[in-house]
Amino acid sequence: MQGIPTGDIGPTVNASMLFIVAVMLVLLVATLGYRKRARALKYWIIAAIEVSVFVFSWWFLSEMASLAIITYTGYPLEISLIIINILIALIFLGLCILLTVIERYRGTSNMESSVHVFSEE
């Protein structure tokens, strides 16, 4: 097999990307929570669990997408990497939308009082 180069690509997701994704999801959840005047600790614990699950989901789905593209498609490596990056971004956007929908309709135990306080103002 003389002269045949075979490069082995590694995971496309790295620790700093994961950190950035976590920060962005935290900001999203916090913003939505603030808009609802949520104060209950239970609300924020659930929000934290959601973010953790979504960060892991993004990591897992990104890896699975990379694996599927690299293993099962016949595209050249450079093209595969572009597709993978697009997919990773789309997965992130999809999860953001899903998280927004969940947070938008998730009730809080202090929601009524928040509304009440708001109306007083």
Place this chain on the structure above:
Amino acid sequence: MSYGRILTFGLRWTTKVLLVFLLVVSISGTPFGAIDSSKPEFNDDLYSIENQSINSPEVFDASVLSSSYQEDNTTTSLGLQSTIERFVNTSWNIKSEESLRLEANNGTIDWPEPRSSEDSDIISTVAKDLNSSTSKEAGIESLRGDSSGTTLLSDSCSSTSGWIVQNSWTGEALMSEVQSGISLLVSNDRFMSSSIPSSSAYSHGGMWLKTLTYPASLGEGLDLEVDFEHVFNWNKAGHAGVAVFDMNDEIMFRVHITDAWYGSRSDAFVGYYALGTDTFTQAIQKSYSWSGTLRIWYDRTADAIKASILGTSYTLVTDPSEAELGRFAKSVSIYFTNKLNFAYESKFIDSIYLGVDTDPDTAFEAYPLTPAMDGHWFPRESYSRLYFQVNQPYIDTSFYLRIKIEADQDTYDRTLTVTVEGVVHYTGVITNENGFDARVPVWGYGTRKVELKINWGAHVEKGWKLVHFYPERANGEPLEIVGEYFPVANIARLTYLARLGTDSRINLKLEADQDTYSRTTRVYVDGQLKHSDTGDDAWEWSLGNYPEDSVHEVVVELQFGGYAQWGKRLSINRVHHFKGGVEVDYMSGHAPSQEDLDVLEAYYILLGYDRAEFHLDDEIPYLYEFDLSTDGIWPSSTYWTYSNAYRDHIGDSKWEWLVCANYLISNGIRESYWGGHWGGYGIFIHDQLMIDNGLYPISACRRTIILHEYGHHINIIDWKPNGEEQYCANFQCAMASAQFFNILYYPFYCAHHWSEHRWPGW
């Protein structure tokens, strides 16, 4: 809104963001630290054996095993991991001069040649006399079903679907003129062609092509088998053939039949078309009507391209070059031709098969070498017993003992009893003809002492031999052999058939169980005492040099072994010889640890007799970016500078050069991969890129990437039709692309990829 309220608002908001973030960190934990891939998950796969009687061992069924395997195995198997750990963590009392040999820069190591002339003749004769039935196929390979191989194309010639007509073929020519308007027809499950128009071309006709969905290399044991039928008809002529094309559309294999229009003569040809212009063909002349099989294949065991024409065998090429073996079959063509303007009548193609003899199953991890090696004789005693201890660490309700026993010199039927922890799990008559080949179910988990007993076993010296023994899970995953005990005898001997070669060694670890006294252990090869030592210890002993992969009798002897039934245990017993070396040169801060390399060495030793040695060699000058190619010139001048200065084994394909660099670039652009293998040039690890990733322990990354890239060096690779690497579909296999399923402290090959291995340079 007042400033105070804005401040309060800001503080509250920040506090909440921080609270959520800290909770995220505390809940998830791992994303910001390294995950511990070394801890495999236990799983609670509860396999039911309710329908199996305890005395009815199950016959091996690979399909059942493969279907259940992928679902419940998530990391390295515990058996494999603990065996490697035991090997790596043992302090060897080394008595092997070769092991202490240090490498010097720019100095090649002269491996001792295998003994030649008289010595090798003697050894070979001894080896042959040991047992005529011993062959590579008789060991674990046949048990794992490797002989079935992978089918690339199988056509019974009952339908023309998938065969694409070629009117303007640009590859290597099978005929002088490819004509259009000829149809491929089916007649009684045979291919034939419609009439071929006259032409002034010497050879003209039609051809049809099928591209393989799974390209495979010649070195994988490429095998083309075609059934032809020649019907004689006076004053009619016609030729038919099948050819295999490589990635460059050049002919690799060609089998064809020709018919002279005069007389009753016809000829059957097989040919290997080498790179360049050389062809190696054989032919047989026939007359009148006939039918039969033409076959051409690469025999991996004999390292030769062989052919068979209507039952007569030929060797076309012996010891083909690596470049030849690396050629990939891309497509298969059938063709029908006529000469000039002769009266044409079509010949028939009955069936076409193209395959390779590598294992198709990616679901299994590669199976370790059985402790029975190539054969392990039962001692000559009335109640002849072999003792093992096995470990089933999973929370499964049961596991299996896969056992294969064959008769050797004993001509009578005997009784086999399999006892686990004193309880009989199987007893039955094993015939001289069939022996025993099945798996015996065992309940429970944890370590178990297993006794295999044949009575009567005192009739002849080498009556029966164990050819395979391994504990495994219901899904086929190999479990752990804790050790083998010595028989109860004054001079207790364990006698094996093992494969020896260059710089053969044995690793032994003797442990006390019920016998805590100090005893003497000796090792013999073909009756010659090689080494001995006293006490419970671990030894690496040199056994010497022998013809490559020759089978020899290796005896491990304990004096005195009659003190207790479970007295002394050999917890490590590995025979191996040098097969490949890796010279590891590294930049500052990028050296793999000695333990990383030891784990890889131990893994190859676990899989078989072949030892790959990983030597941490030179620290090479640091470069922030190592340039592999500049302005399209490959390799770069940097490569040659480093290669000339630090590569010790240039031109020796037994040795691979591994460079652990900071970053790798080519043409000024940083490469996206973690590691790369370039045939003949070396393996390059993008070490800093792995560290930058930060999600995985660097040690696990290095082990996985080195196992992957060195796998390419020993010819483990699948290809996509576009010529790029086809990564393994089993994401845990080291030959999948690197990701969280296969970046492991104990990476492994799947059975399919390991079956592709071929050590270069031998």
